[in-house]
Amino acid sequence: xxxxxxxxxxxPYRVVHxxxxxxxxxxxxxxxxxxxxxxxxxxxxxxVYAFGVGEIPxxxxxxxxxxxxxxxxxxxAVSRAICDAPVGSVLGLRGPFGQGWPEPPPEGDxxxxxxxxxxxxxxxxILAGLNEPGRLSVLIGAxxxxxxxxxxxxxxxxxxxxxxxxxVDRAAADWTGHVGVVTTLLAQLPAIDVGRPPPTGYVCGPExxxxxxxxxxxxxGVPPERIWVSLERNMRCGIALCxxxxxxxLLVCRDGPVVDAGHAARLLQHREL
Amino acid sequence: MNTTxxxxxxxxxxxxxxxxARQRLAGAAHRIHFLPGSAIFAEGGRADRFWLIQDGRVRxxxxxxxxxxxxxxxxxxxxxxGWSWLFPPYRWQFGAVAVDPTLALELDGPAVRQLxxxxxxxxxxxxxxxxxxxxxRLQATRIRLLDLYGQP
Numbered sequence: 001x002x003x004x005x006x007x008x009x010x011x012p013y014r015v016v017h018x019x020x021x022x023x024x025x026x027x028x029x030x031x032x033x034x035x036x037x038x039x040x041x042x043x044x045x046x047x048v049y050a051f052g053v054g055e056i057p058x059x060x061x062x063x064x065x066x067x068x069x070x071x072x073x074x075x076x077a078v079s080r081a082i083c084d085a086p087v088g089s090v091l092g093l094r095g096p097f098g099q100g101w102p103e104p105p106p107e108g109d110x111x112x113x114x115x116x117x118x119x120x121x122x123x124x125x126i127l128a129g130l131n132e133p134g135r136l137s138v139l140i141g142a143x144x145x146x147x148x149x150x151x152x153x154x155x156x157x158x159x160x161x162x163x164x165x166x167x168v169d170r171a172a173a174d175w176t177g178h179v180g181v182v183t184t185l186l187a188q189l190p191a192i193d194v195g196r197p198p199p200t201g202y203v204c205g206p207e208x209x210x211x212x213x214x215x216x217x218x219x220x221g222v223p224p225e226r227i228w229v230s231l232e233r234n235m236r237c238g239i240a241l242c243x244x245x246x247x248x249x250l251l252v253c254r255d256g257p258v259v260d261a262g263h264a265a266r267l268l269q270h271r272e273l
Numbered sequence: 274m275n276t277t278x279x280x281x282x283x284x285x286x287x288x289x290x291x292x293x294a295r296q297r298l299a300g301a302a303h304r305i306h307f308l309p310g311s312a313i314f315a316e317g318g319r320a321d322r323f324w325l326i327q328d329g330r331v332r333x334x335x336x337x338x339x340x341x342x343x344x345x346x347x348x349x350x351x352x353x354x355g356w357s358w359l360f361p362p363y364r365w366q367f368g369a370v371a372v373d374p375t376l377a378l379e380l381d382g383p384a385v386r387q388l389x390x391x392x393x394x395x396x397x398x399x400x401x402x403x404x405x406x407x408x409x410r411l412q413a414t415r416i417r418l419l420d421l422y423g424q425p
Contacts, residue, residue, distance in 0.1 A: 115422045116421075116422030117422075141422060170343060170344065172340075172344070179332065181416045205421065208421060212421070
């Protein structure tokens, strides 16, 4: 009998809470059945296994103690099965994997730029950055108001000192928020003071949104080496063995998913990758 | 910030413009307040003005049969509202409604066109500034066509 490699064996986690964020996106809180995974850091992911269906990488959107929170959008068979998992059901988790978001330096503002489901891996960054009035700006974009996630938390983040700006691509007349591309929200932030330590930017969303978001942050004066993005690739093993997630010299499951914008730009604009 | 002159001095669209040019533009401008929900112009109406938004927000919308107005874009402090006054047929393509209490500088379109006709240097400078706004909005619209939030 062979012994499974520990990081390849999923550990059972029970769904203890389920919240439908939108029509196709669900937040699940998962508690270990027996020994749980080790400590995680913001920006890391786990491989979530819907037994009998398959396994996908999912960023960690929160949690405390042994409980891990995942926010999943149903876009395929496996993510649909995970989204449909009722309270009390059991999923398998491996991880946590990858390099997370670096902590911001003690000085300088923090700008979080999130598109769609990309807000999920940034939520722990936001929660860690609260209670420093005026330092944290959270810019959120979505297709429509109905596609926004964590909406119940925005006022709490504002009350804790964050500037939270929201925009959508299209809306009915009853929407009193902003309509336009997410990068236009940068114009609503105070101008970057070149005499102060520069801001740090965290960008997450679909690849094209991250590319344009990072470019907009650079144009606004944020140094590329202080902009972090989270790459999305086809992660399978999670431990840099299988090569499915290779992006140029990187194995994203190990070397990412979080990388600096300069590094990401060179890779994402390379036609052969 | 109360006077038309002060608003003209402060608005980023006119930043760096020759003081005498700003003075001439001030002659075609006045400050205006819009209450939330008030219509600034309607789709298909005569386009004879434009606005430099100082405070507040304005939504551009389009009425679709059966679904009512769909919001196309939100403009905010520092933005320019309206460019249909520049070219025939001088008709608004969209509607505009104030979302918040909005303070703006309203400029008379035909009067500004006349200023530009008489002073091609000013005309060229203003057209360059309008082109920058138009190109910026076109690029933003193209980006939205990419469906930025489609798939993670």
